[in-house]
Amino acid sequence: MSFNHREPGKPVLQPRYTLSLLALAIHTLVSPTQAIAADGTTTDTTSNEQTMVVNATTKKDTASQESKDYQVKTTRAGTKLLLTPRDVPQSLSVVTQQRMQDQQLQTVNDVLGNTTGISVQQDDSERSYYYSRGFQITNFTYDGIPTSMGDAWNFGDAASDTAIYDRIEVVRGATGLMTGAGSPAASVNMVRKHADSKTFTGNLTASYGSWNKQRYVADISTPLNDSGTIRGRVIAGYQDQDSWLDRYHKNTKFLYGVLDADLNDSTTLSLAWDYQDADTRDPTWGGNPVFYSNSSLTHYRRSLNSSADWTYYHTTVRKVYADLTHNFDNGWSFRLNGTHAENTFSDKLLYVGYLSTPNEQTGEGADGFGSMDRGKREQTSVDGYASGPFELFGRQHQLMAGLTYSRQHNSTYSRDGVTDEDAYDIATGDIGIFNNSWNGNIAEPNWSDWYANANDVVRQKSAYTAARFSLADPLSLIVGARYTQYSTIGSSGDMKKNNTTPYAGVVYDINDTWSAYASYTSIFQPQTYRDTSGHYLAPVTGKSYETGLKSAWLDGRLTATMAIFRIEQNNVGQEVSGAYVNNSSEQAYVATKGARSKGAEFELNGALTDNLQMTFGATRYVARDSDGRYNPDQPQTSFKLFASYNLPELPALTLGGGVNWQNRVFDDVSAPDGTTKRVYQGSYPLANLFARYQVTKQVSVQGNISNLFDRKYYTYMNNYVYGEPRNMSVSVTWQF
Known part of the structure; x- marks a missing residue:
């Protein structure tokens, strides 16, 4: 024994x-x-x-x-093999439902901003970009099915409400085995909630906070037959809010329904539908100018909104899901997962300070141009795989193999609001936005005819496999590969690429608590970034290495990871300051050469005791390319801490909080005098607190404070975009 x-x-x-x-x-x-x-x-x-x-x-x-934990026992993240987090030979962060509730992480954007090793760049009031280890994250998966997120679509995926997700998993580093297109940054997987209750249960939550933010969410589950083999769940929400920005107003609503049926003791069918809609009035496009006309740095109040009163942003997301799982008696399982998604958007925007900047004394003199955009993305994806144990040489091993097909149709159209295509002056000429009398009241420009920005189809076909060999009691080896056929056809250029992405990882159990691991994968990342003429950039290629230690305590409820990594790649898309695709609102990119990133990460996540949950992450990396520091506006050193403590002496009360800190960053920005000046932002912390009191068995009250010390900071430095000031919220939840 x-x-x-x-x-x-x-x-x-x-x-x-x-x-x-x-x-x-x-x-x-x-x-x-x-x-x-x-x-x-x-x-x-x-x-x-x-x-x-x-x-x-x-x-x-x-x-x-x-x-109530901040960690999970098992996951398929990284390899699709069912493993404990300790057995995954890559850095893995999991943000559970409980942590989302404690920290009030209500969107995917909120989650990523508080995940170890992830930094967020918010270019304006609506669009966000995410970075890991110095590189931009473009791989978002839903229950393991990949979705490529381009610049024109980052508002829909990032703004998705977390009320419908059971957890969000982030695997840092290249993930070619899991996603096919192996991003060198990270892959974000959203795991949907299911109808898993055989009794009627649910909760209602209402909250109110700063800037008149009202939020109402209902989550109800019920059996649909006497035996509970057919179950349903509905999650609905509505949110209405102003902002620290003048005149800004946004309302969102979402509805999610899922039906889970046990067809027999071994087979489960799940069908789901997801609808999310957001409407924003007076959104910003880009930030405010960094320089006055005399090339001195600007200093605006955080509430300044440079948009006009005719601007808006509207997005709608509709998705349907089908999921069939069968478990065989021999330990093998088969899963067939399909989804169809439609994202649509329309906007009317004003960009300020493109060619001329305001006078420091009068606040007048900035130019601007308008853009009207509309678009639709349709994606149909099917993924099927089988996994299970097998015996070889007297030992038990695991095998997984599957196929994926994805078709994505992107179509976007624009109208330019200009009277002079060289000057980009709007019809009224100079804009007095940066004086104290600005209220957004300005005439619309003369709009051009509609023209196509993009109308293309992206297809991806993949076959993948991985095996976990138990070489000895303490030693396991994971090897696998993914073969991908990738093609684009349409206005963004015709391209076909075939690639085989190998993956290898080894885990050695030092003892019952600690393991050492190492992994390698190649990088193949077809990009949805486009240059100024509208053509897709060539795929990113390269290699990713990682090694480190992992540990698990309390039956895996508490885990720790210490990782050292190195990433080498070419053709990485990098944002071109002030350049847009065909003069639309879509950001333009250029391929860089010789990008390298190396560094270390640490994360402790889970239950220190039954009463204390904590996550602490630290990241330090150095990223460079042939021109010097790569993406210098992203922090290369960051710490993120959050904890919650249920008082044993007063079990009804839970207290918690945390702090996020990042080091100094900089960006090289073109000044009005024709020179390029380096603009710095010093290091800063963002602290937050929360408290929850269980009034009765069914009713709880929770209060949250974010940016406790009201720290001023920028989320984008090429055009100044301020981050969120101090804000508070109070919520009441009724559990039934």
Whole structure:
């Protein structure tokens, strides 16, 4: 009988109470071939590779504790093999439902801004970009199905409401095995909620906060037949808010419905529909000019909104999902997952200070131009894979293999609001936006005819496989590859690329707590970035290496990762300051050469005790290309801490908070005198607090404060965009 061996792919449950150990010892002496679990069932222990399970808590108590954790026990992130986080040979962060609630992370943008190793660049009031290890993240997956996010679409994916997600998983580094197009930055996977309750249950939440922000969410689950084999769940929400920006107003609404049916004891079918709609009045496009006309730095109030009163942004997202899972008696499982998504947007925008900047004394003299845009993205994706155990040379291993097909049709159209295509002056000439009398009241420009920005189809076909070999009791090897056929046809240029992306990772169990790992994958990333003429950039190619230590305590409820990484790549798309695709609102990019990033990361995440949940992440990297520092406006050193503590003396009260810190950054910006000046932003912390009180068994009240010390900072430096000032919210939740 082995007490210390950790069976590959399974967590070790640590003894927690002396009484449990005594009971186990007595029972082992009486019946050496069986052990009693805490729920009264017996487990055969005659095998030399059987993990001993010892736990004094009941299943119900354990499930209740784990539902409040900041960590998960198992995941398919990174490899699609069902593994513990400790067995994934890459850096993995998981943001659970409980942490989203504690920290009020209501959008994917909020989640990523508080995830280890991820930085957020917000170019204006609506658009955000995300970076990891110095490179921009473009891979977003939904239940493992990839979606490429280009510049024209980042508002829809990033603004998605987290109320419909069970958790969000972020794998940092290249993820070619999982996504096909292996981004060197990271891959973000959103795991949807399911109708998994066989009893009627749910909750209603209402909140009110700074800038008249009102939010209402209902989450209701119910069985649809007596046996509970057919279940339904509906999540609906509405949000209405102003902003620290003058005149800005936004309302969003979403509806998510899912039906889960157990077709038999081994087969489950899931069907879901997701609708999200957002309407913004007086949004900004870009930020405010960095320089006055005399080339001195500007200093505006945070509330200044440079948009006109005729501007708007409207987005709609519709998705349908189908998911079929079958579990075979031999331990194998098969999953077929499909989705169809339609994203549409329309806008009317004003960009200020493109060619001329305001006078420092009068605030007048800035030019501007308008843009009307509309577009639609349709994506249909199907992914099917099988996974399970197999025996070879007397040892048990795991195998996974699958196929993916994706078709994405992008179409966008624009109208320019200009009277002179060289000067980009709007019809009224100079804009007195930067004086104290600006209220957005300005005439619309003369709009040109509609023209096509893009009308193209992107297809991706992939076959992939991975195997986890148990080479010895403490040593496992994951090897795999993905073959991808990638093509684009249409106005952005015709391109066909075939690529095989290899993957290899090794994990060595030092003991029951610690593991050492190393991984390698090649990088193949077809890009949705376009140059100023509207052509897609050539795919990114390169290599990604990572090694480190991982640990797990308390049956995997608490994990730690220490990683060292190196990324080498070419053709990486980098934003061109002040340049747009065909003069539209879509940002233009240029391919860089010889981009390199190397650094280290650390993360501690999960339950330190039953009462204390904590996540702490630290990142330090250096990224350079042939021209010097790469993406210098992104922090190369950052720390993120958040914790919640349920007071044992007052169990109804939970307190928590945290702080995010980043180092100094800079950007090279063109000044009015024709020179390029380096603009710096010093390091800064953002602190936040929260408290929740359980008034009754059903009703709780929670208060949150963000940016506690009201720190002023920029989220974009090429045009100044201020980050969110101090804000507060109070929410009430009724659980039934």
